[in-house]
Amino acid sequence: xxxxxxxEVYEMNMLLPRYGLVTFTWGNVSGIDRxxxxxxxxxxxxxxxxxxxxxxxxxxxNGNKVEGRYNPSSDTATHAVLYQRFPKIGGVVHxxxxxxxxxxxxxxxxxxxxxxxxxxxxxxxxxxRNLTREEIEEAYEKNTGILIADAFEEKGxxxxxMPAVLCKNHxxxxxxxxxxxxxxxxxxxxxxxxxxxxxxxxxxxxxxxxQSLQDKHYYRKHGANAYYGQEH
Amino acid sequence: xxxxxxxEVYEMNMLLPRYGLVTFTWGNVSGIDRxxxxxxxxxxxxxxxxxxxxxxxxxxxNGNKVEGRYNPSSDTATHAVLYQRFPKIGGVVHxxxxxxxxxxxxxxxxxxxxxxxxxxxxxxxxxxRNLTREEIEEAYEKNTGILIADAFEEKGxxxxxMPAVLCKNHxxxxxxxxxxxxxxxxxxxxxxxxxxxxxxxxxxxxxxxxQSLQDKHYYRKHGANAYYGQEH
Amino acid sequence: xxxxxxxEVYEMNMLLPRYGLVTFTWGNVSGIDRxxxxxxxxxxxxxxxxxxxxxxxxxxxNGNKVEGRYNPSSDTATHAVLYQRFPKIGGVVHxxxxxxxxxxxxxxxxxxxxxxxxxxxxxxxxxxRNLTREEIEEAYEKNTGILIADAFEEKGxxxxxMPAVLCKNHxxxxxxxxxxxxxxxxxxxxxxxxxxxxxxxxxxxxxxxxQSLQDKHYYRKHGANAYYGQEH
Amino acid sequence: xxxxxxxEVYEMNMLLPRYGLVTFTWGNVSGIDRxxxxxxxxxxxxxxxxxxxxxxxxxxxNGNKVEGRYNPSSDTATHAVLYQRFPKIGGVVHxxxxxxxxxxxxxxxxxxxxxxxxxxxxxxxxxxRNLTREEIEEAYEKNTGILIADAFEEKGxxxxxMPAVLCKNHxxxxxxxxxxxxxxxxxxxxxxxxxxxxxxxxxxxxxxxxQSLQDKHYYRKHGANAYYGQEH
Numbered sequence: 030x031x032x033x034x035x036x037e038v039y040e041m042n043m044l045l046p047r048y049g050l051v052t053f054t055w056g057n058v059s060g061i062d063r064x065x066x067x068x069x070x071x072x073x074x075x076x077x078x079x080x081x082x083x084x085x086x087x088x089x090x091n092g093n094k095v096e097g098r099y100n101p102s103s104d105t106a107t108h109a110v111l112y113q114r115f116p117k118i119g120g121v122v123h124x125x126x127x128x129x130x131x132x133x134x135x136x137x138x139x140x141x142x143x144x145x146x147x148x149x150x151x152x153x154x155x156x157x158r159n160l161t162r163e164e165i166e167e168a169y170e171k172n173t174g175i176l177i178a179d180a181f182e183e184k185g186x187x188x189x190x191m192p193a194v195l196c197k198n199h200x201x202x203x204x205x206x207x208x209x210x211x212x213x214x215x216x217x218x219x220x221x222x223x224x225x226x227x228x229x230x231x232x233x234x235x236x237x238x239x240q241s242l243q244d245k246h247y248y249r250k251h252g253a254n255a256y257y258g259q260e261h
Numbered sequence: 262x263x264x265x266x267x268x269e270v271y272e273m274n275m276l277l278p279r280y281g282l283v284t285f286t287w288g289n290v291s292g293i294d295r296x297x298x299x300x301x302x303x304x305x306x307x308x309x310x311x312x313x314x315x316x317x318x319x320x321x322x323n324g325n326k327v328e329g330r331y332n333p334s335s336d337t338a339t340h341a342v343l344y345q346r347f348p349k350i351g352g353v354v355h356x357x358x359x360x361x362x363x364x365x366x367x368x369x370x371x372x373x374x375x376x377x378x379x380x381x382x383x384x385x386x387x388x389x390r391n392l393t394r395e396e397i398e399e400a401y402e403k404n405t406g407i408l409i410a411d412a413f414e415e416k417g418x419x420x421x422x423m424p425a426v427l428c429k430n431h432x433x434x435x436x437x438x439x440x441x442x443x444x445x446x447x448x449x450x451x452x453x454x455x456x457x458x459x460x461x462x463x464x465x466x467x468x469x470x471x472q473s474l475q476d477k478h479y480y481r482k483h484g485a486n487a488y489y490g491q492e493h
Numbered sequence: 494x495x496x497x498x499x500x501e502v503y504e505m506n507m508l509l510p511r512y513g514l515v516t517f518t519w520g521n522v523s524g525i526d527r528x529x530x531x532x533x534x535x536x537x538x539x540x541x542x543x544x545x546x547x548x549x550x551x552x553x554x555n556g557n558k559v560e561g562r563y564n565p566s567s568d569t570a571t572h573a574v575l576y577q578r579f580p581k582i583g584g585v586v587h588x589x590x591x592x593x594x595x596x597x598x599x600x601x602x603x604x605x606x607x608x609x610x611x612x613x614x615x616x617x618x619x620x621x622r623n624l625t626r627e628e629i630e631e632a633y634e635k636n637t638g639i640l641i642a643d644a645f646e647e648k649g650x651x652x653x654x655m656p657a658v659l660c661k662n663h664x665x666x667x668x669x670x671x672x673x674x675x676x677x678x679x680x681x682x683x684x685x686x687x688x689x690x691x692x693x694x695x696x697x698x699x700x701x702x703x704q705s706l707q708d709k710h711y712y713r714k715h716g717a718n719a720y721y722g723q724e725h
Numbered sequence: 726x727x728x729x730x731x732x733e734v735y736e737m738n739m740l741l742p743r744y745g746l747v748t749f750t751w752g753n754v755s756g757i758d759r760x761x762x763x764x765x766x767x768x769x770x771x772x773x774x775x776x777x778x779x780x781x782x783x784x785x786x787n788g789n790k791v792e793g794r795y796n797p798s799s800d801t802a803t804h805a806v807l808y809q810r811f812p813k814i815g816g817v818v819h820x821x822x823x824x825x826x827x828x829x830x831x832x833x834x835x836x837x838x839x840x841x842x843x844x845x846x847x848x849x850x851x852x853x854r855n856l857t858r859e860e861i862e863e864a865y866e867k868n869t870g871i872l873i874a875d876a877f878e879e880k881g882x883x884x885x886x887m888p889a890v891l892c893k894n895h896x897x898x899x900x901x902x903x904x905x906x907x908x909x910x911x912x913x914x915x916x917x918x919x920x921x922x923x924x925x926x927x928x929x930x931x932x933x934x935x936q937s938l939q940d941k942h943y944y945r946k947h948g949a950n951a952y953y954g955q956e957h
Contacts, residue, residue: 053677053680055609074721075723100722100723125609131695133607134606134688135606135692135696136696137695143431144432159702159706165706166705166709169709198702199607199608200609216284217284224362224363225366226691226695227360227458228363230462230694231364231369231461232367232368235367238430239391239394239430241393241394242391242430242431257305257306258305259304259306259307374831374894375826375830375894448749449748456827457830459827460830461831462922463827463831463833463925464832471894473862474895477862488796491768491771516916517909517912519841539955564954567952567953567954589840591919591923594841594920595920596924596927597839598924598934599927599928600928600931623938629941630941633945662840662934662935663839664839690926693927
């Protein structure tokens with residue numbers, strides 16, 4: 030079942046090591062079939078070089094396995110909640126990519142210091158708090174998803190315009206209209222995280238880019254008046 | 262038309278990912294045919310691995326497309342102004358290369374800390390201010406070019422001796438006598454930006470290199486008394 | 494003798510340059526056969542590209558050569574002590590990998606700032622003191638091993654849960670149930686060391702991850718209740 | 726003439742880009758034939774991928790070309806002085822490698838923070854002062870060599886035990902018993918420069934490694950009592 034989606038999710042998982050976003054098995058990509066309400070995700074802890082499309086695991090929106098010979102990623106419950114709460118997304122990525130994880134470990138959101146950031150991520154990338162001991166013990170992975178979605182609601186963030194989050198002392202999640210866009214956003218986030226850290230090193234009193242510049246770059250790529258690229 | 266130039270500009274665009282200066286489609290190279298007043302530039306938002314020489318777009322000095330099946334780079338109007346205002350240049354490059362962009366985001370010019378810098382860039386690489394909201398809304402890309410050229414005039418900078426600029430909260434532009442030299446300068450700028458940041462980390466009170474050393478290195482490579490290389 | 498172990502130790506040594514952990518000959522992996530009490534280690538100062546499985550050297554737990562045409566690694570006596578004092582380990586790795594060595598040179602243990610660290614290393618990676626002049630002159634490499642093992646005892650550290658140590662002004666040692674796991678831990682340590690340094694740069698007042706999060710991640714991968722991966 | 730030496734010097738020059746020590750043409754290796762008093766050096770400003778052994782230039786100890794179709798490296802006069810003043814060396818390397826150059830630009834010598842440094846470089850790598858305007862104008866490259874050799878004499882440094890120097894606001898020179906060892910030391914210097922910068926970032930109050938540890942590591946690799954490697 031869902032063979033085309035399995036192939037796509039497999040290929041997107043294989044991009045993670047190619048883009049330098051993962052060491053060993055530290056990352057996972059999923060993609061959803063909204064019609065059936067099922068999503069496809071990487072198995073847990075299997076080496077990338079041994080994966081094949083058939084190894085992808087099919088799970089439902091409660092995170093229960095529907096098909097597959099492997100256990101799904103240990104982060105499956107987080108993906109499930111994100112698909113439930115963010116109904117327009119089609120793909121989710123989690124990595125421990127080095128620079129984004131360093132910001133997550135530092136417990137700070139990533140300010141928008143330039144147009145590379147504004148081209149894809151509208152505003153500061155948020156960093157959500159730690160789960161409490163009780164939340165961890167009750168349902169760690171599921172509560173991670175709930176924490177992210179609640180934070181977006183509380184802060185009034187648009188998950189389409191801000192397809193990325195940092196989990197404190199852990200690492201980033203990104204998403205997009207499909208698995209490919211979610212991986213693209215994971216690469217963007219890592220690059221943006223790197224340049225923001227270096228930029229603060231070069232000028233410790235740096236301020237975010239002017240709102241007018243952020244708006245220009247975001248909206249020349251997104252929305253009704255976009256003119257970047259070939260599809261307008 | 263301009264087939265040889267298209268091939269050259271294509272090849273120079275392909276060097277950007279090879280030198281590690283671009284992620285995805287974040288960069289563009291153009292080259293001009295001064296006789297016809299037309300220049301050739303990368304199309305907007307097309308992946309590097311899918312480009313071919315025929316995909317290059319021919320535009321005039323007002324940035325209007327003359328030939329090509331794709332839309333030209335969204336930064337075309339900036340290139341056009343630079344060709345108009347800097348009459349001796351033959352190629353222009355824009356990237357979001359990581360270290361140069363970090364300086365641009367920090368809003369600082371790059372001081373000349375050593376001979377690697379002085380060999381190619383005479384003095385501090387300038388960082389121009391943000392455009393105002395009005396300048397952005399009126400004609401963002403064109404006004405970026407005007408801002409750069411005006412800044413060089415106001416500061417009395419020689420665009421031949423300083424073939425690079427940083428745009429605040431955005432990234433670098435470089436240029437040269439042709440597209441190849443413009444790419445070369447983009448690589449130099451990135452390396453110089455990297456070493457300047459690290460050098461300030463190692464010694465926060467570092468001062469620019471003595472003027473006599475800067476002069477020696479710049480003029481042993483440039484001008485009537487140059488003796489570096491094989492062409493003297 | 495011990496041909497299978499030689500092959501394994503050879504292959505694990507060859508992973509060090511592949512993972513970017515060593516320059517020139519600056520690293521060594523060993524693996525032990527607990528039944529015979531003999532271990533196999535890389536020869537001293539031989540270039541990686543010239544090594545073959547037959548070049549591996551067999552030594553006893555006093556560090557004396559039992560078989561092999563080369564001298565064993567100059568760090569052999571340290572490996573021998575670690576095998577004696579940590580009876581459940583099957584492999585040991587020493588490198589001068591760049592980030593872990595930078596922490597060792599700085600004389601600091603690596604705090605646990607996130608789940609990447611907690612997934613494999615339970616708590617702060619310890620940094621042991623310098624040997625005294627007398628300890629160095631008496632038996633440098635042997636006393637390095639004794640210093641490590643004594644420090645683990647004094648601090649009440651479990652060498653299974655903390656399979657890594659930094660030697661001040663020198664570099665890291667890691668270990669594991671076999672040579673492969675020891676190499677895996679060397680890669681983890683380098684990545685963790687890199688992110689911890691960057692994380693402190695991004696937030697100089699950063700605190701270690703909450704204990705509840707460290708526990709969750711360590712124990713979802715290790716022990717009776719582990720559920721990460723496929724083997725539960 | 727000197728065909729074997731040309732081949733060796735050619736091969737050692739080609740190692741510079743392979744080890745990531747040079748961008749474009751920013752580096753040069755030479756090797757000397759002490760019997761004839763002639764040395765072989767890379768031509769000036771020729772791209773590495775276009776070089777062949779026959780392109781190497783033969784010069785005498787005054788830096789005058791004896792054979793070759795190209796101009797020798799613009800740094801030839803520096804090499805010549807080093808060969809004159811350091812009679813036991815057989816090879817010299819100059820690069821603008823990124824980390825070593827960052828220290829040179831910062832105007833600081835590199836303290837010995839660990840055993841990686843002490844294994845090859847005995848003590849702090851010195852950073853020599855800027856040449857004066859007069860010294861630059863009179864004979865820049867020759868006076869660079871004189872400055873280095875004078876500094877070693879004044880500081881009582883043994884050029885065998887310290888085969889590296891930084892020139893302020895410029896970059897490093899290294900040397901060795903032959904061109905191969907000089908390149909090896911250039912790689913060591915870059916690695917040591919990188920780790921020293923990171924180590925100071927991790928602990929701004931870090932102190933050099935204890936002298937007893939520096940002695941142990943230097944002398945287990947060098948001199949009559951060395952026991953590292955296979956040749957003892």
